[in-house]
Amino acid sequence: MSRSAPSSRSSGSVTLSDVAKLAGVSPITVSRVLNRPELVTPDTMEIVRDAIARTGYVPNMLAGGLASKRSRLVAALFPTIASSMFAETMESLTDRLGEAGYQVLLGLSGYPAAREDDLLEAILSRRPDGILLTGIIHSPSTRQKLLAAKIPVVEIWDYTPTPIDMLVGFSHERVGEAVGDYLFGKGYRRFAMIGGDDDRAMQRRNGFLSSLARHGIEDVPTIAIPAPGTLRTGRQEMARLLDGGRKPDAVFCNSDALAQGVIAEAQSRGMSIPGDVAVMGFGDLDFAAYTFPALTTVRIDRRGIGRIAAEAMLARMEGRNGL
Amino acid sequence: MSRSAPSSRSSGSVTLSDVAKLAGVSPITVSRVLNRPELVTPDTMEIVRDAIARTGYVPNMLAGGLASKRSRLVAALFPTIASSMFAETMESLTDRLGEAGYQVLLGLSGYPAAREDDLLEAILSRRPDGILLTGIIHSPSTRQKLLAAKIPVVEIWDYTPTPIDMLVGFSHERVGEAVGDYLFGKGYRRFAMIGGDDDRAMQRRNGFLSSLARHGIEDVPTIAIPAPGTLRTGRQEMARLLDGGRKPDAVFCNSDALAQGVIAEAQSRGMSIPGDVAVMGFGDLDFAAYTFPALTTVRIDRRGIGRIAAEAMLARMEGRNGL
DNA sequence: GGTTGTTGTGGTAACGCTGTCATCACGGTA
DNA sequence: TACCGTGATGACAGCGTTACCACAACAACC
Numbered sequence: 001m002s003r004s005a006p007s008s009r010s011s012g013s014v015t016l017s018d019v020a021k022l023a024g025v026s027p028i029t030v031s032r033v034l035n036r037p038e039l040v041t042p043d044t045m046e047i048v049r050d051a052i053a054r055t056g057y058v059p060n061m062l063a064g065g066l067a068s069k070r071s072r073l074v075a076a077l078f079p080t081i082a083s084s085m086f087a088e089t090m091e092s093l094t095d096r097l098g099e100a101g102y103q104v105l106l107g108l109s110g111y112p113a114a115r116e117d118d119l120l121e122a123i124l125s126r127r128p129d130g131i132l133l134t135g136i137i138h139s140p141s142t143r144q145k146l147l148a149a150k151i152p153v154v155e156i157w158d159y160t161p162t163p164i165d166m167l168v169g170f171s172h173e174r175v176g177e178a179v180g181d182y183l184f185g186k187g188y189r190r191f192a193m194i195g196g197d198d199d200r201a202m203q204r205r206n207g208f209l210s211s212l213a214r215h216g217i218e219d220v221p222t223i224a225i226p227a228p229g230t231l232r233t234g235r236q237e238m239a240r241l242l243d244g245g246r247k248p249d250a251v252f253c254n255s256d257a258l259a260q261g262v263i264a265e266a267q268s269r270g271m272s273i274p275g276d277v278a279v280m281g282f283g284d285l286d287f288a289a290y291t292f293p294a295l296t297t298v299r300i301d302r303r304g305i306g307r308i309a310a311e312a313m314l315a316r317m318e319g320r321n322g323l
Numbered sequence: 324m325s326r327s328a329p330s331s332r333s334s335g336s337v338t339l340s341d342v343a344k345l346a347g348v349s350p351i352t353v354s355r356v357l358n359r360p361e362l363v364t365p366d367t368m369e370i371v372r373d374a375i376a377r378t379g380y381v382p383n384m385l386a387g388g389l390a391s392k393r394s395r396l397v398a399a400l401f402p403t404i405a406s407s408m409f410a411e412t413m414e415s416l417t418d419r420l421g422e423a424g425y426q427v428l429l430g431l432s433g434y435p436a437a438r439e440d441d442l443l444e445a446i447l448s449r450r451p452d453g454i455l456l457t458g459i460i461h462s463p464s465t466r467q468k469l470l471a472a473k474i475p476v477v478e479i480w481d482y483t484p485t486p487i488d489m490l491v492g493f494s495h496e497r498v499g500e501a502v503g504d505y506l507f508g509k510g511y512r513r514f515a516m517i518g519g520d521d522d523r524a525m526q527r528r529n530g531f532l533s534s535l536a537r538h539g540i541e542d543v544p545t546i547a548i549p550a551p552g553t554l555r556t557g558r559q560e561m562a563r564l565l566d567g568g569r570k571p572d573a574v575f576c577n578s579d580a581l582a583q584g585v586i587a588e589a590q591s592r593g594m595s596i597p598g599d600v601a602v603m604g605f606g607d608l609d610f611a612a613y614t615f616p617a618l619t620t621v622r623i624d625r626r627g628i629g630r631i632a633a634e635a636m637l638a639r640m641e642g643r644n645g646l
Numbered sequence: 647g648g649t650t651g652t653t654g655t656g657g658t659a660a661c662g663c664t665g666t667c668a669t670c671a672c673g674g675t676a
Numbered sequence: 677t678a679c680c681g682t683g684a685t686g687a688c689a690g691c692g693t694t695a696c697c698a699c700a701a702c703a704a705c706c
Contacts, residue, residue: 009660009695016663026686031664041684056471059448062394063662066385066691073449081410088405094431103445106429108417122426125382126396148379264615292587338692349656354694364654386692389661 014057023051034059065127074313075123076132077107077116079198083228083255085283085302086134089156092306093132100314102129109134111198111227117142124149130313136160136167137199152316154309158200166316168309172200175298176207179252179280184215188250188278191220194237194262195254196227204282208252221246229254234261242269249277256281256297263295337380346374357382388450397636398451400430400442402458402521406551406578408606408625409457412479415629416455423637425452432457434521434550440465447472453636459483459490460522475639477632481523489639491632495523498621499530502575502603507538511573511601514543517560517585518577519550527605531575544569552577557584565592572600579604579620586618 020027025048032039033048040048051057065071074097078086094104107123109116117139123131124145130152136159138146146153146164153165158172183191193208195201205222212220223237234253238261241248253259259281266277273279273293281297343350348371355362356371363371374380388394397420401409417427430446432439440462446454447468453475459482461469469476469487476488481495506514516531518524528545535543546560557576561584564571576582582604589600596602596616604620 015661027662028664028687029685032685035664039684044684058444058468058472060389060450060662061448062385062389062450063691064664066383066389066693067662067664069664069691071385080414081404082407082414084405084407084410087407087410090429091403091405091431094429098431098442101445103428103430103449106413106417106427108414108421119421121381122424125384126426127383127385145381149381267615292590339694340692350692351657351694352655355655358694362654367654383692386661387694389663390692390694392661392694 014055015060016057019048019051019055019057022055023048069127071127071129072102073105073126073128074102074130074132075105075107075126075128077109077119077123078134079109079111079113080228081106081108083257085255085300086157088302089306089309092303093310094306096307096310097314100310100318102314102317111196113137117145120145129317130154132156132309132313133164134158135199136163136169138164152313154313156305156309158203166309166312168305168312170300171207172203173207175282176204176209176252177211178207179204179298180208180211180215183250183252183278183280184212184217186250186278189217190247190249191217191252192241192246192248192250193220193222193252193254194229194234194241194258195222195224195252196229197224198227201227201254204254221248229258231257231261231264234258235265236261238262238265242266250280251277252280252282254282256283256295259295259297263293337378338383339380342371342374342378342380345378346371392450394450394452395425396428396449396451397425397453397455398428398430398446398449399455400432400439400446400457402432402434402436403551404429404431406580408578408623409480411625412629412632415626416633417629419630419633420637423633423641425637425640434519436460440468443468452640453477455479455632455636456487457481458522459486459492461487475636477636479628479632481526489632489635491628491635493623494530495526496530498605499527499532499575500534501530502527502621503531503534503538506573506575506601506603507535507540509573509601512540513570513572514540514575515564515569515571515573516543516545516575516577517552517557517564517581518545518547518575519552520547521550524550524577527577544571552581554580554584554587557581558588559584561585561588565589573603574600575603575605577605579606579618582618582620586616 016027016030020030023030025044029040029044030048033045037045061072076090076093078090081087081090090106097104105123105126105128107119109119120142128151131146132154134157136155143164154168155163156168158169160167191212193205195205209220209222221241223241225233225237234257238251251262253262259279262279263273266273271277279295281295283298283300339350339353343353346353348367352363352367353371356368360368384395399413399416401413404410404413413429420427428446428449428451430442432442436458443465451474454469455477457480459478466487477491478486479491481492483490514535516528518528532543532545544564546564548556548560557580561574574585576585582602585602586596589596594600602618604618606621606623
């Protein structure tokens, strides 16, 4: 029963050649059955398929990627996925790319993106066919590595006129302005803001404040807390605000989790929402409208961003024109 | 300036040999500087490090993995990461494995795990050094593929006396029983349950019902909705329950999102929580205690599961004994 | 001074696959 | 009959790295 002794380095698992031998064809034909079936006659295909099934062959994409220079891997860097903001974007990205035969490697860069550079180095060594980054602020070394890698890059969740390559996002400053205009238009006059301290949160703050300044409102307490904001910190900061003698009639929170905390604190003090104080959230809970009281929030198409980013990247990877 | 023409297949990017040539050493020495620095003299190391920096060399783990049979990749399969339950487990897993030099490939199998088998096939072709699966229910074909792959497998978020390999989780049936006992002990007698229809949710339901049955309570309306449950569906189902003439004094929800929906519906009808109706959640919001009114819930150490799973897998992958 | 480690380095041959080009069989055309 | 084009298959080499073993230099021992 013993076969010719395999090399000492062989893994012992079934290879393309084993399948080829069993099917009575050359290895390259087996490869074509798997990757370019249109080049093979139906008869050959059936024989090979049968041999694959009988051997339990599992392709080795490390070898395939090395030979073809296509890893069919896409890397996605997010600060965190514990917030449903990024988690849903990641999900729709993974779904869409999965349909096209790509898999997604998750990199968590943290807040602030301290590890982004090291992480990128590790990720590039896997030779991904594309990279997705959250945000537009990257270190010079990160930018340089990305350019040197010569692969499609999609930046998401922010806006800049000068992306590295492709961009799917929106302007956080404009969101802040829109919220300021909206709340002012509703008749509110005593504002406060509670938000994270990351780049995008600060941009929303800037937009919010400049909108209010245009309407003649200058004295707006703003609280910056370390990202990511949670219900707990929202509640704490609202307590501090109220204990400090501030009586805002509208609070803009930089995430819906913070907003829920603010509401909880206000309610526990017997304040009515939005009668005594209006609370505005930002984008991370799709069920804001179903809470009681309903939470006004800025709706972001989180899955849409992932889907569009995936399409843009696929277009580029498959030689079409991209975004 | 022109160098000797590279082969038409070469990618043109910097390789280990290029670095070796520049440093005046053999390729294998460069490899050792990167992977086994303890085998190289400080002098050689410095020369090589310098050459690496000057060339901008990025290792190719496809080639390295092929040669060494170690991909330094771990795959993790979750039904979804849009719930903070699995997202946090995924985060702590990624963090811990990242420290040890491994990266994590995310696979989303969906509810129910329809795609698990195909996904696994695609994932195994990347030759991961380990696999993490959510839950203990897998198709025979999945089990067989996992065993054939001969790599460490960790199943999480559930309990069975017969795991495929290693297991980090807890019994959902026992959770259900504990909730039943707890609520009965608090004096509640008219129960209802709203939960997802996935395996684990059903186990919690069974435990809950059998506990109540032991206490002589039989007529418990239970509503199963497609996973994952959301605040919206929780609110809808609570409305149906109340409109149907049921007046439960305690509702066990199979997720905290559902629980929040139930609370919202009750409050919008002027009911007090927990005066008119007590609401019990399950494990996905770590800030349940900070909502108003505070939500009673079953606390699960989501990050702990990821961390322990990572440790167990590392132990096995690095030749230690595992769990 | 010969033998025995020990330490650092290198040569060679894989790892399992695919790009490239060659070959072969076949039918249609001149 | 000779020629050509087309479609299916195969031979060969190479992708960039690491395992394995060999070897040289040097120190330590009796």
